[in-house]
Amino acid sequence: MVNAVNRLSAWRIFCGFMAACVLAVPAASANDRVSTDNVTARLVVEAGQVVPGDTVAVMLHQTIREHWHTYWRNPGDSGQETAIEWTLPDNADVGPIQWMAPDRIEFAGLVNHGYSDQVGLISDITVPADWPAGTDFPVQAEATWLVCEKVCIPESGRFEISIPTGGETLPNSGDADLFAAVRQGLPVEAPWPYTAAVQGDVVTLAFQAPGLEADRLSDAHFFADAWGIVEPAAEQTLQYDAPVLRLTMRRGELPVPAALSGVLTLREDTGGEPSRLAFVIDRATLTATTPAATAMAVQAPAAAPATPMALPMILAFAFLGGLLLNLMPCVFPVLAIKALGLVSHAGDSRAARLWGGLAYTGGVLCAFALLGAALLMLRSGGAAIGWGFQLQDPVVVALLAYVLFAVGLNLAGVFEVAGSWTGMGQSIAGRSGTAGSFFTGVLAAVVAAPCTAPFMAAALGFAFTQSGPVAMAAILMLGAGLAAPYLLLTAVPAVARILPKPGAWMNTFKQVLAFPMFASAAWLIWVLAQQADPDAVFAALLGMTALAFALWLYGKGGGVVRHALALASIAGALWLGATIQPADGPAALVQSSEGERFSQARFDTLRAEGRPVLVNMTAAWCITCKVNERVALASDEFRNALRNSGAAYLIGDWTRQDPEITALLRRYDRAGVPLYVLFYPDERPPQVLPQLLTASIVVDALQGI
Amino acid sequence: MRPVNRRTLLGVAIAASAALAFAGGAAQAAGDAKVGKPAPGFTGTTATGKPIALDAYRGKTVVLEWTNHECPYVRKHYGADNMQKTQKSAVDKGVVWLSVISSAPGEEGHVDGAEALKIAQERGAHPTEIILDPEGTIGQTYGARTTPHMYIIDPDGVLKYMGGIDSIASSRKSDIEKATNYVTVALNEMAAGKPVSNPVTRAYGCSVKYAW
Incomplete structure (x- = not known):
């Protein structure tokens, strides 16, 4: 190896004069170390052998002279980031540098972002799948860095290493600890949803972080990804106003960008040795409004990269989503029953039908608007919730299961409601029919909301990263989509004519529709089982039994005793539902x-x-x-x-x-x-x-x- | 954080308290210079020892260039004759070019008037004047952070540009011809009566060696 290195030094000198010989460097050569006056740099490979087609981590490791430092990707007030230019065989691929969280380096009123003592900059290299296994894979890197104490010295190093390839991945004996240590210093996804706002010269980064103890936190600092966004030398202040953790900083010199990206570092005293935490802030949407409004626009960190979506797009998707909701197992029966109502009253006047359709639409929109308003209000109050938030409370889940079960029983014919909100009663026409249609709409929205949670969460989650009015508009469009098919049926006679003729089949069809409702109720009990203990599941099932008993009694009609018993059973069912406690611990x-x-x-x-x-x-x-x-x-x-x-x-x-x-x-x-x-x-x-x-x-x- | 005015800064310097210097320092870096606003006025002393005031140049376009002849980034632009060419084309059009040296005594790039003139002559520079600012007063007022750091003030005394000399932050001379020279572009746009297309850019280079 010594020989090889010496030979290589000769090569390097030669190459200094002949840049073109880069491609002619023998594959077996190795030059993994460059020492300057201030930095000893090594190019380290994580694996001892790589399988072609796989990715291997390669690290530029710098040991930096005491009191000197090299720079992060945004160097701060002055300085320059370390850069690596790779020369790799055809079809090989190299990822960006994975930057460790930087330190704040202060000097004479200026602040730089960089590293002292040592730093490892990892990049992932993908060896092409068609690389012949057994042949060493050559990697060349030209790294340039600025190293400063008071004065700054631009330095560079040329590295040439070869990575053995073969049929299996082998570890590299010596440097596993180094890679582990460097990865500990990489910022990770933030554990809370966050949002950003700018007001005048002040930029605020807010996290929905319930349950913290503020006096355990210190040294919070946000490092913006790029120059000019946040003033590096200005003081940053961390405040905890439960559940919102807020970092305020001074705006940089550039105009406010659309989103804030960077790294937040934080020291946490957990009772033992303090730990330094570093979180990735990825495109927190910046709003130039009041903090109260931005509290609504909480961005879920786990959400897919938020490509800016135009408002018409959001609304179009919401409408489409609403249309799809009609096919959900808990919604379809409601819609189908409404449609059957039209069939059986084919003689109604066109105006009466349209009136019913509009009332239904109104009911859907009202319910969605109420749900949306509740959501936005809870949001602005700081609760970290999303669409489907109502399903986070086991009592609500149990009550929704009751509702779906009751609708199922109704469809199955256990009981009938006079002027029923499912629209099957005698009073479909006339005034009570309008009210009936309205409440069918409300019911459709209520049963649709839990169904949307798993399917629509991502889309609505995005809408909620927008301002309050946009989020509300998206919710209403969802409702409009839900209401649209029925409205179309009532408004356009040609469409209504495709409905089949009334007959005995309607009763059978109605009874069949009970089963999707029961299935939806079963699903809700499963949701409940995730949130609460077996006692709660038992309470909910017992409550449903009581409810069924009550509705059966009601269906039989008759005397005061039966009605009293039915009411008692309903009260019992509600009491059982209310006793449900979320599982603690x-x-x-x-x-x-x-x-x-x-x-x-x-x-x-x-x-x-x-x-x-x-x-x-x-x-x-x-x-x-x-x-x-x-x-x-x-x-x-x-x-x-x-x-x-x-x-x-x-x-x-x-x-x-x-x-x-x-x-x-x-x-x-x-x-x-x-x-x-x-x-x-x-x-x-x-x-x-x-x-x-x-x-x-x-x-x-x-x-x- | 509230901007710190010059008198406060002076007080901080006199007090020479490490703690106070630290607290003041955080605010100093931001400076009072804002594009589109009147450029902060200053008075100072040139390398030839005569007093100088920004106000005296009202009616002319003024370029401020922070410099430190030992900084590798300054050497990049002077070594490649880029800064001299930029200066000459500006001065030939009647622009006032003021090179400012804010290195504190004992720090890199600190020179007296005679040395400053000698260096300028040796490297063939064409500044209208060289201003010695060893206390860093002018530098702090403008929030100059790096060498080079460039500012352009229009004939009405309004700041039109602040930032880097060009668009490629590196110490390699070979990058100069690939880069956009922001100062030349801004001066041409101002001469043509157009708005400056990139009024604020990242100034790159060594830190200004203020008193610590």
């Missing part, structure tokens, strides 16, 4: 089906059985915990490794400082959460995992069992 905190709730007794039992145990101590207010859960503990790699290891996974909720957990934390010299400890089945001492996790850290630990 870590289920809401940690979305992990693998985990069990920690208790000392459970822990002791598992240990006595000789099972390996992974303990995760967390708290609702702990951001570090949440980030770890998202980045590492929600990953498939983790789940698979956990399953293969046979380890039990115990999650302890320290939100209210449970004394059993405090005792365990003390045993591991922690004053707070998070704490991750892996207990082996054998005599080995338990392994305490780092406070900031990556998937590979946990997976490696589990594989070590």
